[in-house]
Structures are given as C-alpha cells and as structure tokens.
Ligand SMILES: Nc1ccn([C@@H]2O[C@H](COP(=O)(O)OP(=O)(O)OP(=O)(O)O)[C@@H](O)[C@H]2O)c(=O)n1
C-alpha cells in the first residue's frame with residue numbers, strides 16, 4: 001500500500017477575514033498548513049505504513065511560502081516523503097483535482113485533508129487509512145449531529161418557513177481526512193469535473209463526488225479535534241485550546 005495525501009490549502013479564507021490566506025495564518029505561532037502537514041506525516045497504521053507523498057494546494061501568490069513551510073515539515077519528519085506544491089483552482093473541488101494530477105504512479109490510497117482542519121490527530125488519519133485498507137473504497141470521519149436540524153423553504157423577507165424536522169439519529173457531520181482507493185477518487189473527479197468551476201455547483205467534499213458515481217462511502221468515528229477553522233471565532237477557539245491563551 002502506497003499512501004499519498006492531498007492537503008488543500010489554496011483557499012483565501014474569506015469567512016475568516018484575516019489579512020493572510022487562511023492556511024498561513026498562525027495558531028500558537030505555527031501556520032495552519034504546518035499543523036495539518038505534521039499530523040498527516042506523523043500518522044502510522046498498525047503495521048507502520050505512512051504517507052509517502054504529500055501534495056499541497058496553495059494560493060498562486062503564495063506557492064513559494066507554502067513550499068518552504070511544508071518543506072520544513074517534511075525535513076522534520078526524517079522520512080522519505082515526496083512533496084509537491086501546486087496552485088489551487090477556483091473551488092476546493094478544482095484544487096483537489098489539481099492535486100490528484102500530481103500523484104506518482106505507485107500511489108494506491110489517497111487521503112484528502114483540509115489545512116483548515118489543522119488539529120486532526122494522527123490517530124484519526126490512521127483510522128481512515130485502516131478503513132480503506134480493510135476494503136472500503138471511500139471513507140470519511142463523522143461525528144453525530146448535536147443540534148436539531150430543520151429543512152426550510154424560501155423566505156418572505158421576515159423569515160423562512162420550516163418544511164420538516166430531519167431525524168438526526170442517522171445524520172453525521174463529516175470531517176477530513178477522507179480516504180479513498182485512488183482509482184475510485186480519480187474516476188469520481190473525472191465524472192464530476194463539470195461541477196468544479198463554481199461554488200454553487202462544486203462538491204463540498206470528495207466523498208460527495210464518489211457517492212455520485214454509485215460507490216458506497218463508509219463513515220468511521222471522527223474527532224472533535226478535527227474541527228474546521230472557518231471564522232475568526234474558530235481561530236480563537238483553536239488558539240485557546242492549543243495554548244490556553246486568546247488569539
Ligand atoms: N479554491 C480553493 C478553496 C478552498 N481550498 C481549501 O479547502 C479547504 C476547505 O475550505 P474552506 O474552509 O472553505 O476554506 P476557504 O475557501 O479558504 O474559506 P472561505 O470559504 O471562507 O473563503 C481549506 O483548507 C482551503 O484552503 C482550496 O484548496 N482551494
């Protein structure tokens with residue numbers, strides 16, 4: 001089994017509202033993309049398998065910065081890891097597709113992970129890989145939904161009408177890293193490529209593209225530490241959990 005990881009870091013972080021692209025914003029003095037890359041490279045399966053190719057998608061104007069930051073992580077890992085840094089696309093889906101194009105021929109398992117989930121622990125990464133290795137071609141980590149979920153209709157200017165309350169017992173909130181048999185993920189991106197140009201049509205995760213090809217996606221237990229940094233509040237929480245100090 002040869003494992004590669006595509007680490008998405010090309011977003012601007014518009015909802016974060018920081019002067020820097022989100023992936024290079026620091027928590028505890030360390031950029032998010034560095035935290036995320038460290039976790040991916042630290043992960044080990046029960047028999048010692050680890051990520052041997054890391055492909056990072058970066059904003060076009062920050063390719064060199066991201067390459068230098070993640071290059072240090074690869075050096076620290078003291079393992080034989082190939083690093084590629086590529087420019088991202090217009091959407092996350094396009095960025096992942098650009099990352100997949102860099103995979104070396106020997107890769108057969110692919111993880112897709114967000115720099116925006118910098119504290120996904122290595123054990124979670126390993127859990128996803130193990131589930132792929134056990135025979136599931138597509139695996140996502142998920143956590144139970146804690147809020148009551150309602151489907152709503154079009155608004156009238158004062159609010160939106162509730163159409164139904166969705167039973168939440170069989171709902172999960174899905175995280176990254178997501179893991180795939182390479183051929184399944186590449187085919188899903190090829191089939192879904194027409195959706196990728198625009199946020200309104202692009203898949204919000206890779207498993208969604210795989211589902212659309214009729215392949216079953218499996219859920220393994222997620223981890224609260226893999227929470228996504230989307231807003232300024234998320235960043236403050238991440239900082240407080242990491243250092244005990246406000247951002
Ligand atoms: N064109 C894009 C858009 C997003 N991403 C990455 O996909 C992950 C999840 O995206 P999100 O959290 O939405 O990040 P941003 O797109 O940067 O945030 P926003 O939507 O607030 O602008 C992030 O690691 C982000 O860097 C990417 O590689 N390429």
Ligand SMILES: C[C@](O)(CO)[C@H](O)COP(=O)(O)O
Pocket residue numbers: 092114174175176204205206228
């Ligand atoms: C891939 C993801 O992290 C799974 O929860 C999420 O869908 C990314 O969402 P965004 O639309 O890029 O914020």
